[in-house]
Amino acid sequence: MTQRIFVCRCEDVTVAEIDHAIALGLASVEEIKRYTGLGTGPCQGKECTVALVRLLLDRGTIGADAVQPFTARPPAEPVTLAALSSLATKAQAQDEP
Amino acid sequence: MSRQATLGSRDVALPPACDVAVVGGGVMGLATAYHIAQSSRLRVVVLERSYLVSGASGRNGGGVRMQWGDEGNVRIMMESIEICRGLAQELGINLWFRQGGYLFIARTEAGESRLRRNAELHRAIGAPTRLLSGEEAREIVPDLDIDQVRLAAFNAEDGVVFPWPFVWGYAGQAIRKGVIVRTHTAAIAAEPERDGLRLRLSTGESLYAGIVVNASGAWSHDLNRSLGIELPNRPHRHEILSTEPLKPCLDPLVVDLQSGLYFSQSTRGEIVAGITMPGSHDTGTHVDQRSSLQFLAHLGATLVSLVPRFGSLKVLRQWAGPYDVSPDGEAIVGPSPGVPALLQVCGFTGHGFMMAPAVGRLLAQFIVHQERHPMLARWDPGRFAAGTSAKREDMIIG
Numbered sequence: 001m002t003q004r005i006f007v008c009r010c011e012d013v014t015v016a017e018i019d020h021a022i023a024l025g026l027a028s029v030e031e032i033k034r035y036t037g038l039g040t041g042p043c044q045g046k047e048c049t050v051a052l053v054r055l056l057l058d059r060g061t062i063g064a065d066a067v068q069p070f071t072a073r074p075p076a077e078p079v080t081l082a083a084l085s086s087l088a089t090k091a092q093a094q095d096e097p
Numbered sequence: 098m099s100r101q102a103t104l105g106s107r108d109v110a111l112p113p114a115c116d117v118a119v120v121g122g123g124v125m126g127l128a129t130a131y132h133i134a135q136s137s138r139l140r141v142v143v144l145e146r147s148y149l150v151s152g153a154s155g156r157n158g159g160g161v162r163m164q165w166g167d168e169g170n171v172r173i174m175m176e177s178i179e180i181c182r183g184l185a186q187e188l189g190i191n192l193w194f195r196q197g198g199y200l201f202i203a204r205t206e207a208g209e210s211r212l213r214r215n216a217e218l219h220r221a222i223g224a225p226t227r228l229l230s231g232e233e234a235r236e237i238v239p240d241l242d243i244d245q246v247r248l249a250a251f252n253a254e255d256g257v258v259f260p261w262p263f264v265w266g267y268a269g270q271a272i273r274k275g276v277i278v279r280t281h282t283a284a285i286a287a288e289p290e291r292d293g294l295r296l297r298l299s300t301g302e303s304l305y306a307g308i309v310v311n312a313s314g315a316w317s318h319d320l321n322r323s324l325g326i327e328l329p330n331r332p333h334r335h336e337i338l339s340t341e342p343l344k345p346c347l348d349p350l351v352v353d354l355q356s357g358l359y360f361s362q363s364t365r366g367e368i369v370a371g372i373t374m375p376g377s378h379d380t381g382t383h384v385d386q387r388s389s390l391q392f393l394a395h396l397g398a399t400l401v402s403l404v405p406r407f408g409s410l411k412v413l414r415q416w417a418g419p420y421d422v423s424p425d426g427e428a429i430v431g432p433s434p435g436v437p438a439l440l441q442v443c444g445f446t447g448h449g450f451m452m453a454p455a456v457g458r459l460l461a462q463f464i465v466h467q468e469r470h471p472m473l474a475r476w477d478p479g480r481f482a483a484g485t486s487a488k489r490e491d492m493i494i495g
Contacts, residue, residue, distance in 0.1 A: 074390075082401055
């Protein structure tokens with residue numbers, strides 16, 4: 001059953017895969033993200049991080065006081081390369097002292 | 098479910114003493130530990146300050162190439178790629194190793210002459226690099242704006258990997274062969290004891306080792322300094338990004354010599370890209386892993402100019418990792434000046450990941466059998482005492 005429960009819908013990571021990662025000795029959100037790819041898709045963890053934390057607390061790998069989300073990676077939402085390239089002149093101007 | 102800590106463990110007990118302690122659970126340290134365990138009965142402990150793939154080994158672009166400008170580097174990368182061919186089977190893990198080649202493009206006369214010189218060298222050594230016109234390059238990368246391309250060089254045996262399983266694969270096999278991999282434990286200082294060294298650990302423990310291998314790259318400075326060893330390698334922030342996934346559309350990793358832009362498609366489908374940032378400054382011995390908007394803007398402008406179709410592609414994430422930069426661009430490998438029990442395997446200047454399969458093996462052969470691979474002479478950590486040495490390699494990208 002746990003093979004069909006998805007925690008991360010962007011990257012298709014299931015409860016069974018997270019249990020496998022836990023069995024290999026991984027305990028924290030950051031470690032499990034690296035091993036399963038959870039949170040690395042289009043939503044960048046906005047949907048799945050809380051579900052993962054609940055699972056880790058439930059499995060007892062980590063205490064509630066030690067819970068930390070993984071490092072947020074910019075951009076906050078997906079941005080096209082064309083939009084970013086139009087910033088090039090502006091960003092260089094800001095860089096001047 | 099039984100706990101099989103094949104990715105290392107923060108709980109595994111350390112012995113009071115071991116033969117070889119490897120500081121740094123990145124690909125370099127783990128490959129070395131794996132090869133030592135495979136070819137000897139030495140007791141090996143690997144100490145990782147955080148979790149596996151937390152450092153540069155988990156943050157790089159995964160490029161693996163034999164297209165270098167210096168014969169020694171071409172040869173060692175031919176060894177490394179040869180090892181990579183059988184490594185998934187040897188380590189029992191999918192490394193996502195894909196030989197789609199590397200396409201270098203030259204947009205200036207100077208770049209063109211570098212590519213011509215390299216191709217001649219590669220032919221003499223037996224590396225299958227071909228020079229291509231812009232039109233021929235477009236057959237390999239159809240979306241390339243070839244009006245900007247004066248000349249290209251292509252080697253079909255170069256490729257890309259997914260870095261994480263490399264690290265896990267070496268760790269898992271090393272552990273199966275008896276190596277202890279302790280995570281979340283930093284070696285903060287060392288002091289001489291008998292013929293070896295005693296390591297002081299962040300957990301309050303200590304560990305005696307006959308030989309200590311400093312494989313901590315951009316983080317190697319403090320351990321060296323605790324023994325009075327001053328080496329000139331320094332961390333340098335390098336940024337990288339990945340996009341939304343696409344169906345397979347880009348075979349090779351493409352490098353633009355002029356801007357230092359490189360991009361490839363991972364097996365997950367994302368375009369992964371990095372670039373040399375103009376005016377990046379020295380941060381001393383501090384490892385800076387912050388991301389910047391300047392990087393996104395500069396990379397976006399350069400990439401869209403070269404591949405206009407990528408303009409509509411969305412960036413999902415960016416991150417940074419440290420290059421461990423050596424002043425002459427050459428790695429720093431072997432016994433430390435004045436402290437022969439401390440071996441360095443540092444200073445790979447952004448290209449350690451691709452060299453690790455060959456370097457891990459040659460360093461293990463040095464430790465176990467005292468065999469000296471020809472590269473060890475030029476990588477000698479003692480060379481800086483005689484003043485700065487000249488750069489031999491001009492194909493360092495990023």
